[in-house]
Amino acid sequence: MTAASPVATALTRHTGIELPVIGGAMYPCSNPELVAAVSEAGGIGIVQPISLTYVHGWGFRDGLKFIRTCTAKPIGFNALIERSSRRYHERMVEWVNIALEEGVRFFVTSLGNPRWVVDRVTPIGGVVYHDVTERRWALKGRDAGVHGLIAVNQQAGGHAGPKDPRALLEELADLDLPVVCAGGIGTATDFVQAMQLGYAGVQMGTRFIATTECRASPAYKAAIVSASEDDIALSERITGVPVSVIRTPYIDRMGLKAGPFARWMLRGHRRKRWMRTLYALRSLWQLKRSSLDETGKKEYWQAGKSVAGVSKIEPVADILDRFRHALNTTDHSLP
Secondary structure (H helix, E strand, C coil): CCCCCCCCCHHHHHHCCCCCEEECCCCCCCCHHHHHHHHHCCCEEEECHHHHHHHCCCCHHHHHHHHHHHCCCCEEEEEECCCCCHHHHHHHHHHHHHHHHCCCCEEEEECCCCHHHHHHHHHHCCEEEEEECCHHHHHHHHHCCCCEEEEECCCCCECCCCCCHHHHHHHHHHHCCCEEEECCCCCHHHHHHHHHHCCCEEEECHHHHCECCCCCCHHHHHHHHHCCHHHEEEECCCCCCCEEEECCHHHHHHCCCCCHHHHHHHHCHHHHHHHHHHHHHHHHHHHHHHHHCCCCCCCCCECCHHHHHCCCCECHHHHHHHHHHHHHCCCCCCC
């Protein structure tokens, strides 16, 4: 912790950062310059490995080294731990090991049992926070030994949860783990309100897409700036489960519901794995293409309801300066 820190929480202590703000890992928008900018401005940027390698063209270790040329402050790593295939799991284990070798000590896990990540990183000073949308996943994370929870609520982009921020925090409050609010944070006021509810910090994704450091296309950024909360819809056509996207003519033409065949595939235990793999491969290509497409013709953009608080494209540092000022001028009897 630095002397200038406006508030100390479990998240700032676990990470050594100044502001309790996580720059959420985003596919395909987590380019290395954006990750570094969040950390340099006082939060902690999280590396999304598939974005770093597949979208932005870096070798994984070289990408981490490049981020280190942009900031010496802590960065984190997103370990997607669903065991969709042996090859995928082996690659994720390799990436975790490289991240550790390159000095990363903060890990965000999602989509599976985080036990192997906890067991790998904890003995050498690593900390693991686990993405959850409800209590049953939080219990699995706690039993696996995670150090904190990232509570993904119904206002989040990507795979949003079913509950509002207050209800989700109340559901997790007795688990004796710090909880980070993910979803609905677009302004300094949103940030302070989350802290006053009792969260240990916030995770932001959508707000950081509309920044000068993000490599998303101008059309994508402009869509976030112009969108309202009512423009966010849940689409099953990306991964088979609801994903928050900006509702555009392209999305309307695609439709929001999975087709009959996809729904049948997703109902079977074995079939579901194959269908999820198919969805994943297709969405990796579609989201990469649409998010970086300068023409804006695809209009296939993930975003959460925090778009309501995004009024312009600006540097990450300007956003976090407002957050810092808001905490400095808030009653410090925060929970």
